[in-house]
Amino acid sequence: VLPRHVRIVEVGPRDGLQNEVKPVSLAARRKLIGALAEAGLRSIEAGSFVSPRWVPQMAGTAELLALLPRRPGLDYTVLVPNLKGLDAALAAGAREIAIFGAASEAFSRANINCSIADSLDRFAPVAERALAAGLRVRGYVSCVLGCPYEGEVAPEAVRDVAAALAAMGCHEVSLGDTIGAGTPLKARRMVEVVAERVPVPRLALHFHDTYGQALANILCCLELGISVVDSAVAGLGGCPYAKGTSGNVATEDVVYMLDGMGITTGVDLGRLAAAGAWISRELGREPASKVAQALMTR
Numbered sequence: 205v206l207p208r209h210v211r212i213v214e215v216g217p218r219d220g221l222q223n224e225v226k227p228v229s230l231a232a233r234r235k236l237i238g239a240l241a242e243a244g245l246r247s248i249e250a251g252s253f254v255s256p257r258w259v260p261q262m263a264g265t266a267e268l269l270a271l272l273p274r275r276p277g278l279d280y281t282v283l284v285p286n287l288k289g290l291d292a293a294l295a296a297g298a299r300e301i302a303i304f305g306a307a308s309e310a311f312s313r314a315n316i317n318c319s320i321a322d323s324l325d326r327f328a329p330v331a332e333r334a335l336a337a338g339l340r341v342r343g344y345v346s347c348v349l350g351c352p353y354e355g356e357v358a359p360e361a362v363r364d365v366a367a368a369l370a371a372m373g374c375h376e377v378s379l380g381d382t383i384g385a386g387t388p389l390k391a392r393r394m395v396e397v398v399a400e401r402v403p404v405p406r407l408a409l410h411f412h413d414t415y416g417q418a419l420a421n422i423l424c425c426l427e428l429g430i431s432v433v434d435s436a437v438a439g440l441g442g443c444p445y446a447k448g449t450s451g452n453v454a455t456e457d458v459v460y461m462l463d464g465m466g467i468t469t470g471v472d473l474g475r476l477a478a479a480g481a482w483i484s485r486e487l488g489r490e491p492a493s494k495v496a497q498a499l500m501t502r
């Protein structure tokens with residue numbers, strides 16, 4: 205059964221801009237997020253409290269949070285890998301954090317410099333303290349449909365990490381096809397296995413579009429009742445620790461597909477595409493979104 209409404213988590217300002225070679229100014233990050241909120245997005249991943257030596261693009265997230273528009277129902281999430289990141293997020297007034305693990309050992313080491321087991325040990329006190337401070341905690345599992353270093357990843361490995369994050373109190377666990385290698389039936393099978401341990405209403409899809417499969421994969425998983433989809437305006441991004449990958453599925457493409465299916469998102473496609481066209485101009489390139497390109501030539 206398809207959902208009637210899908211909540212889109214816009215990750216462009218984080219997952220998109222974290223991968224830019226040329227750092228994007230705070231003013232541009234602020235303007236992008238403002239435009240996305242104006243387009244009707246209500247869940248926006250604004251940045252990361254990670255080591256600036258690992259990901260210099262996300263430096264300044266504390267300053268950014270102070271500049272963002274605040275209104276009821278508009279939520280910002282920030283990535284936090286450890287207690288140091290949590291302290292910084294709390295000091296900056298964050299209301300929701302995301303902890304991020306992986307289903308593959310090699311990717312876990314490349315991305316956060318520790319094993320999967322060590323990462324879970326590290327996340328547990330982060331989640332506990334964040335929840336005690338009244339924050340919401342989201343969880344990510346990376347490499348759910350393949351790893352840039354290890355290749356195939358077993359759905360059972362995804363399930364176990366997702367279950368561990370859910371048990372720590374993550375209200376939602378987002379399943380990341382970090383390298384965009386998945387295909388629809390594999391994606392659905394993976395979600396079915398994860399759903400043995402984490403109920404479908406607590407799952408989100410976070411698919412990169414490297415091989416052009418993301419929309420097909422999303423549709424196949426929506427049929428299982430998932431109703432939260434992560435995407436990035438203009439298809440920005442990619443993970444700095446997953447070589448050769450491209451951006452997240454474009455928010456424009458997701459909204460266009462769902463609009464056409466009568467599934468509501470609350471997002472205004474025209475305003476969204478304008479925000480995507482603007483940030484793409486700032487970055488000196490065309491939006492990766494086919495829908496955005498089609499709208500621009502009309």
Ligand code: HMG
Binds near residue numbers: 252283
């Ligand atoms: P480490 O080197 O093992 O950490 O890195 P450490 O604890 O040994 O500390 C090393 C230095 O980093 C120290 O500074 C710390 O103070 C500093 P120094 O004394 O050398 O000057 N440090 C920090 N600084 C600021 N904020 C912090 C922080 N923690 C330590 N929170 C660490 C471990 C996790 C810190 C590092 O590996 C890291 O920052 N990784 C972040 C990687 C990242 O952001 N990746 C991209 C996001 S994940 C993604 O894109 C996938 C996703 O989209 C889903 C999908 O698509 O699958 C979510």
Ligand code: MG
Binds near residue numbers: 452
């Ligand atoms: Mg990602």
